[in-house]
Structures are given as structure tokens and as C-alpha cells.
Amino acid sequence: MAVLSEEQIMLRNMGVEWARDRASVTVLRQLYDGESVGQNPDIYAEMASMGWTGILIPESHGGSDFGALSLGLLLEQLGRTLLPSALWSSALVAATALKAGTEAQQARWLPGIADGSVIAALATPHGGFPVPNTPSITASIESDGWRLSGRVGPVPDGMLAHLFILSAETEKGTTLFLLPADSPGLSRRALAQIDARAPAILELDGVAIEAQGLLAGPENAAQILEHVLDCARVGLAAEMLGSATQAFETTLEYLKVRVQFDRLIGSFQALQHRAACMFQELELLRSAVESALAAIDAQDADLPAKASAAKALAGEILNAISNEMVQMHGGIGMTHEHDAGLYLKRARVADQLLGNAAYHRERWGRLRGF
Amino acid sequence: MAHAKTVEQREQIWSDDPTAFRAQAAEWIAANFPPQLKGCNPLIFQNDADAAAADADFELWRERVAAAGLGMPHWPRRYGGAGLTAEQADIIRLELAAAGAFNPMRSNGTMMLGPTLMEYGTEEQKLQHLPFIASHERRWCQGFSEPGAGSDLASLKTRAEDLGDHFLVNGQKIWTSGGDQADWCFCLVRTDNSRKQGGISFLLIDMKSPGVEARPIVLISGSTHFSEVFLSDVKVPKANLVGEVNQGWSIAKRLLTFERGGLTEGRGEAPSLAPLAREYVGADAEGRIADPDLRGRLIRNALRSEAYNLTLKRHAADAAAQQAGPIPISAIKNLGSGVAQERSELLIELLGWRGLGWEGEGYAFAELEATRAWLHSKAFSIYGGSYEVQNNITSKRVLGLPDQG
Numbered sequence: 205m206a207v208l209s210e211e212q213i214m215l216r217n218m219g220v221e222w223a224r225d226r227a228s229v230t231v232l233r234q235l236y237d238g239e240s241v242g243q244n245p246d247i248y249a250e251m252a253s254m255g256w257t258g259i260l261i262p263e264s265h266g267g268s269d270f271g272a273l274s275l276g277l278l279l280e281q282l283g284r285t286l287l288p289s290a291l292w293s294s295a296l297v298a299a300t301a302l303k304a305g306t307e308a309q310q311a312r313w314l315p316g317i318a319d320g321s322v323i324a325a326l327a328t329p330h331g332g333f334p335v336p337n338t339p340s341i342t343a344s345i346e347s348d349g350w351r352l353s354g355r356v357g358p359v360p361d362g363m364l365a366h367l368f369i370l371s372a373e374t375e376k377g378t379t380l381f382l383l384p385a386d387s388p389g390l391s392r393r394a395l396a397q398i399d400a401r402a403p404a405i406l407e408l409d410g411v412a413i414e415a416q417g418l419l420a421g422p423e424n425a426a427q428i429l430e431h432v433l434d435c436a437r438v439g440l441a442a443e444m445l446g447s448a449t450q451a452f453e454t455t456l457e458y459l460k461v462r463v464q465f466d467r468l469i470g471s472f473q474a475l476q477h478r479a480a481c482m483f484q485e486l487e488l489l490r491s492a493v494e495s496a497l498a499a500i501d502a503q504d505a506d507l508p509a510k511a512s513a514a515k516a517l518a519g520e521i522l523n524a525i526s527n528e529m530v531q532m533h534g535g536i537g538m539t540h541e542h543d544a545g546l547y548l549k550r551a552r553v554a555d556q557l558l559g560n561a562a563y564h565r566e567r568w569g570r571l572r573g574f
Numbered sequence: 575m576a577h578a579k580t581v582e583q584r585e586q587i588w589s590d591d592p593t594a595f596r597a598q599a600a601e602w603i604a605a606n607f608p609p610q611l612k613g614c615n616p617l618i619f620q621n622d623a624d625a626a627a628a629d630a631d632f633e634l635w636r637e638r639v640a641a642a643g644l645g646m647p648h649w650p651r652r653y654g655g656a657g658l659t660a661e662q663a664d665i666i667r668l669e670l671a672a673a674g675a676f677n678p679m680r681s682n683g684t685m686m687l688g689p690t691l692m693e694y695g696t697e698e699q700k701l702q703h704l705p706f707i708a709s710h711e712r713r714w715c716q717g718f719s720e721p722g723a724g725s726d727l728a729s730l731k732t733r734a735e736d737l738g739d740h741f742l743v744n745g746q747k748i749w750t751s752g753g754d755q756a757d758w759c760f761c762l763v764r765t766d767n768s769r770k771q772g773g774i775s776f777l778l779i780d781m782k783s784p785g786v787e788a789r790p791i792v793l794i795s796g797s798t799h800f801s802e803v804f805l806s807d808v809k810v811p812k813a814n815l816v817g818e819v820n821q822g823w824s825i826a827k828r829l830l831t832f833e834r835g836g837l838t839e840g841r842g843e844a845p846s847l848a849p850l851a852r853e854y855v856g857a858d859a860e861g862r863i864a865d866p867d868l869r870g871r872l873i874r875n876a877l878r879s880e881a882y883n884l885t886l887k888r889h890a891a892d893a894a895a896q897q898a899g900p901i902p903i904s905a906i907k908n909l910g911s912g913v914a915q916e917r918s919e920l921l922i923e924l925l926g927w928r929g930l931g932w933e934g935e936g937y938a939f940a941e942l943e944a945t946r947a948w949l950h951s952k953a954f955s956i957y958g959g960s961y962e963v964q965n966n967i968t969s970k971r972v973l974g975l976p977d978q979g
Contacts, residue, residue: 207895471976476969491884569873
């Protein structure tokens with residue numbers, strides 16, 4: 205664990221207790237059962253009332269400006285119970301992007317994000333993870349202003365968002381726009397993914413952008429987007445660290461209670477050593493994640509490499525541990541009733557999101573001179 | 575009593591202010607570190623007494639560090655240290671690294687026996703030994719493993735019989751690092767046959783005692799770093815017992831945590847293999863290492879090494895802040911041996927046939943070194959408690975998994 209301030213320790217402990225008492229895996233199961241879409245709105249309101257949605261937002265706009273490490277500590281706890289929520293999309297990704305905007309843009313959107321009344325999400329082709337033939341949005345200037353057309357997605361939490369931070373291609377390069385979800389000409393449809401969240405595909409058909417809707421032009425949008433994506437990757441890696449830790453601990457408990465051949469299966473050395481290896485891998489992952497969170501707060505120029513290291517290890521290790529979780533639980537781990545499958549499914553979605561382990565190893569390697 | 579020759583000579587007044595202290599430390603190192611030693615591998619001097627004695631620069635550096643007590647800066651002055659705080663000691667370590675210098679005292683004595691004596695030794699034993707450890711004037715070897723007691727160390731059989739004013743020791747030790755060069759040996763001996771762990775005692779044995787014989791063992795790397803040590807009717811004074819009779823296993827377990835800690839230092843801080851790989855394997859049109867599979871594995875190892883180094887830093891920060899339980903050494907040791915062994919394998923792989931040389935012409939010195947280092951790296955997961963023993967420790971003591979029935 206990183207060395208924390210007293211306030212950070214209090215915040216983390218609050219997150220631990222709240223996730224356990226109010227936000228167990230049951231909340232995710234409500235989504236699988238179709239009881240709500242994307243998240244439980246009451247749970248999100250509770251998080252907002254505790255100030256979690258405003259952790260990265262300046263005090264002047266209704267937040268606490270408490271830093272990425274603080275938010276990361278919470279995301280880790282929420283990852284433990286696989287809590288579906290827009291906290292990552294809105295309070296981390298969108299809030300980071302909006303900080304690149306004008307004072308007027310910040311004043312318009314940040315207070316709503318901070319108090320939870322506005323949910324914002326980032327819409328960029330495949331989350332900045334280039335895949336051939338990925339559809340994208342093109343923007344052109346007409347006599348009355350910008351017009352956007354095309355298709356983009358999957359957009360994480362896209363079915364929940366009131367506001368999209370949208371990247372589009374113009375003649376001069378990538379540009380970032382602010383697009384309210386109720387803009388005429390914008391439609392979205394839900395994708396049913398294995399992790400039961402609510403990503404969306406957005407279709408834009410000549411959507412007009414309002415006067416205050418240009419967040420960043422081609423001169424710096426690509427750079428801002430890459431920074432936003434790096435912060436998003438680190439926050440996601442923190443969540444994945446929590447998921448991997450819980451998947452491991454749940455499995456470890458099972459090894460201590462399951463009896464076969466008249467003995468606890470946790471007494472078999474073959475399983476003990478696999479457990480020891482998982483434990484070691486989690487230590488590596490925690491180091492990479494905490495270092496990357498600290499790099500955001502320190503405005504460290506090495507953030508891109510640190511973000512890729514954290515996301516690469518998170519993808520690899522959560523995938524491996526979720527596989528072990530199913531395997532070591534045996535038959536019960538194959539049932540929907542057991543949580544193992546939920547971790548397995550979320551692991552794969554989280555790995556792909558914003559670049560999988562292979563993509564980030566490659567990116568890290570380039571940044572480190574390979 | 576003989577005294578380390580350097581104890582009386584210290585004059586440096588160190589500042590309590592961390593910033594001023596850092597500047598003082600940097601200044602001291604710049605004024606005292608012989609530039610010829612910059613960037614050289616300190617392991618050569620650590621492992622080879624003859625090489626150390628023959629190198630005038632090393633001897634000068636060792637004497638200067640000893641005089642200032644900076645080999646073990648956080649030890650009290652009466653034990654040969656500088657009486658500094660742990661934070662100040664850490665600053666010294668960082669400033670040494672920043673200057674391309676190294677601590678010349680790093681040894682079995684500083685890493686293992688010193689901290690152990692600090693906890694379990696009598697004041698007499700501390701005064702007798704610690705100053706010579708801090709000045710590296712006395713080399714120590716570890717008499718733990720035996721032919722029949724490797725991973726199962728507690729099954730050791732070397733016997734120490736209580737003959738009133740002394741113990742009479744008989745038995746054989748093996749894998750004794752630097753046994754043929756050591757002045758003294760800290761040794762586990764059996765003082766009670768009725769209990770396994772509870773019948774072991776911890777003795778300090780002068781290697782010049784009659785009946786002690788060390789024979790070097792030739793390893794796969796050609797190294798003769800390890801010895802067999804034969805103990806035949808060796809008389810050891812009672813004053814050389816550390817702790818109580820039959821308390822040796824607890825002391826040894828504590829010492830092994832120091833050893834594992836010491837063995838994990840600096841792993842993965844080795845330079846990037848990317849430039850070497852381009853040189854030996856070639857580069858593609860974009861300047862990347864030409865063999866994409868090798869490149870992918872090099873990246874993976876380098877990324878894990880970076881995360882491992884961050885883990886070491888986190889371990890140190892946790893220990894200093896005392897907020898979280900420190901990361902278990904058993905886990906750190908296996909992670910560290912893993913990244914270092916992978917790196918050695920990758921290095922000889924990228925060298926191709928030039929990574930297969932044993933000696934003589936046709937190979938560069940660095941190539942021959944890499945090959946020997948690769949062979950040596952196989953020991954990382956064997957010594958100090960094998961990879962499998964570390965996993966047993968993690969499973970049982972850290973994860974609380976049940977004993978194998």
C-alpha cells in the first residue's frame with residue numbers, strides 16, 4: 205500500500221466498509237437480472253452524497269480536488285465487488301477531459317458531475333485502442349457551425365450518459381467536442397456485453413454542435429485525449445487490482461474449506477504454490493498501479509509508460525487469476541450462482557477496454573526504447 | 575581487546591537537516607570515492623578477498639568508508655557505525671548510487687550476522703565482532719546447509735557436545751559461500767537430538783581453529799565461491815554461543831529474513847537490454863529489434879523488472895511508514911529471482927553463439943561474463959531458501975493455508 209495521508213486512510217476505510225455493506229456483488233446481479241440498466245441509480249446517488257463524484261473536481265466547481273490516488277483507492281474497493289457504476293466514466297475520465305475546457309465549459313458541466321446529477325462518458329473509437337475498420341465520427345464546418353456524422357462505440361456507460369466527450373476526425377486532425385446526449389440527430393443503442401454493463405454504440409447523423417461545444421481543436425486535442433486515456437487506464441487498472449485481489453481472496457477462502465480425499469484441498473502443495481504465485485503477481489500489480497496513480501497527481505511526464513505498465517499487468521494478472529478462480533472452484537465455479545464467472549467476464553471486458561495487455565506491453569516497450 | 579583500527583578517526587559532523595545532510599553526503603562521496611572504481615561491479619570485491627586486497631583503489635575506499643563509519647551508517651559508533659538515523663542511512667545509500675559508487679562493506683557480515691548479533695548478541699560479542707564487520711576486516715561465512723540438510727535445513731546433524739568450558743564440534747557443512755576465504759563462520763549445530771528445530775544452537779567459530787578445513791567446490795559457472803567445510807573435533811569456547819542453547823533455530827529464521835532481504839537488493843536495476851539486442855540481433859526499418867518474438871519477451875521481462883523495483887521501493891516505504899504490513903520477503907525473493915533469471919536467459923539468447931563461450935579468444939570479455947552470469951543465475955532460486963521453499967512459506971505463513979497432511 206502506498207503511504208497515505210490520514211484523510212486518504214479514512215477515505216479508503218470508508219470505501220472498504222461501504223463496498224462491503226452497500227455495494228456487494230448483489231448490485232451487479234441486479235443488472236444481470238434486468239432490474240436496472242448500467243448501474244443502480246440509488247447507489248450512484250449515495251456515492252455522490254459522499255462526495256466521491258467530485259474527488260477530481262476543483263473546489264470552485266463543487267468538488268474536493270482530492271487527487272487521483274484518492275479516487276483510485278475507491279475504484280479499487282469498488283472493483284472488489286465488481287460494482288457497476290459510472291464513477292470511473294464520469295468522475296475520472298470525463299472530469300479529467302473537462303479540465304482542459306474553458307472556464308465557461310467547466311462551470312457548466314463540472315458542478316453537475318460533482319453532485320452526481322450529470323453523468324458524462326468518453327466516446328472515442330475503441331477507447332483509443334486502434335483496431336482495423338473501427339468506425340469513427342467525422343466533423344465538418346458548415347455555414348452554421350460544426351456538423352458531426354458517423355458511428356462510434358462501444359462507449360463505456362454510454363447508455364447512462366447525459367453528456368459525451370466525443371472525439372471526431374476533422375480535415376485538420378482529431379478534435380474533441382462536448383455533446384449532450386439529447387442532441388437532435390444523436391441516437392444510441394445498447395450492446396449486451398458479458399459483464400452486464402451498459403455500453404452503447406452512438407450514431408450521429410448531421411448533429412449540430414452548440415457554441416460552447418468545442419472542447420479542444422486539432423492543435424492540442426490528440427494530446428489531451430491521450431492524457432485523458434492514460435488517466436482512464438490507470439483508474440481502470442486500480443479497479444482491476446481490486447477485482448483481482450477479491451477473486452484471489454475468495455478462491456483462497458475456498459481452498460480452506462473445501463474437502464476432497466478427506467483433506468482440505470488447500471493442503472495440496474500443487475494448489476498452495478499456485479496460490480503463492482497469484483499472491484506475488486498481485487504485489488507486482490499493486491506497485492504498478494499505485495505508482496501510476498501517484499504519477500497522475502505529480503503530473504509526471506512518465507505517466508504514459510506508467511499507465512501502460514499498470515494496464516498491461518492488470519489485464520494479464522486479472523485474466524490469469526479469474527481463470528484460476530474458476531478452475532480452483534471446480535464445478536461450482538462454472539455456475540451462474542457462484543461469483544467466479546462474474547469475475548471472469550468482467551476481467552475480459554476490462555482487459556480489452558482502452559487497450560489490452562499486449563497493446564500496452566508494446567506501447568510500454570516503445571516508450572522504453574525497445 | 576583488539577579494536578578495528580579505524581574507530582578513533584571520525585571527525586565529520588553530520589547535519590540533522592535532511593537537505594543539508596544530503597549535500598554533505600554527496601560532498602563526502604565526491605571527495606572520497608576513487609573515480610577509478612566508478613561503475614565497477616562491487617560483487618567482485620565482496621566475493622573475492624584476494625581481488626579486494628590486490629586492488630589499491632578498493633582498499634583506499636574501504637578504509638575511508640570505515641573511518642567515517644559509513645559502511646553501516648545507522649549502527650552506533652562503538653560498533654563501527656556512524657550513529658546516523660535510518661533515514662540518513664537511506665540518503666547515503668541513494669547518494670552512493672547517484673555517484674556510481676557502492677558500499678564496500680556489503681558482505682555476509684553486514685547483511686546477515688551483523689543485524690542478528692545486534693538483536694541476539696551479548697554486549698561482549700557485539701564489541702568483539704561488529705566493528706570488524708563494519709570495517710570489512712573480518713570475512714564471515716555461513717555454516718548452515720549440510721549434505722543432508724538443504725531445503726530441509728532443520729534436519730542438520732553437525733553435533734556440538736557440551737564439554738564444560740567449550741563445545742566440541744563435529745560434522746560437515748556445504749554451500750558455504752566464501753568458506754575458503756572466511757576468517758569466521760556463524761554456524762548452526764545440533765545440541766539436542768530429541769527435538770528437530772528445538773535442538774539447534776547458533777555458534778560463532780573461528781576458521782583458524784584446529785580441526786576446521788574448507789575445500790572449494792567447482793560450480794557449473796566455473797566459480798569456486800562455495801566450499802565444503804569439515805569440522806573435526808573443533809573446540810569452540812562457550813562465550814561464542816549466540817543466544818541460549820537450543821535457541822538457534824529462532825535466531826537462524828530471523829537471520830534468514832535478513833538474508834532474503836539482502837539477496838533481493840537491486841535485482842532488476844540492471845540496464846536495458848534493448849541496445850545490446852539491436853547490436854546482436856539487428857534492427858528493422860523502424861529501428862525495432864529485428865526478432866519480434868525476442869523483442870516481445872524482452873519487453874515483458876523489462877516491464878516486470880520495473881514493477882519489481884517499484885515493489886522493493888513500496889516495501890521500504892511501508893516499513894518506514896508502518897502503515898501496512900510489509901510485503902512478505904518470501905514473495906519478494908521469488909519475484910526478484912524470477913525477473914533476474916529471465917533476464918540472464920534473454921541476454922545469452924540474444925548473444926547467439928557468442929553467448930556460449932567458456933574462455934579464451936573469439937569472445938569479448940562482456941560476452942564471457944554474461945555466460946558465466948547466466949550459469950550463476952540458476953542459483954538465485956536455490957540459495958537463501960529455494961523457490962519452492964519460499965512458496966511453502968508464502969502459502970503457510972502469509973496465506974494461512976493448511977499443512978500438507
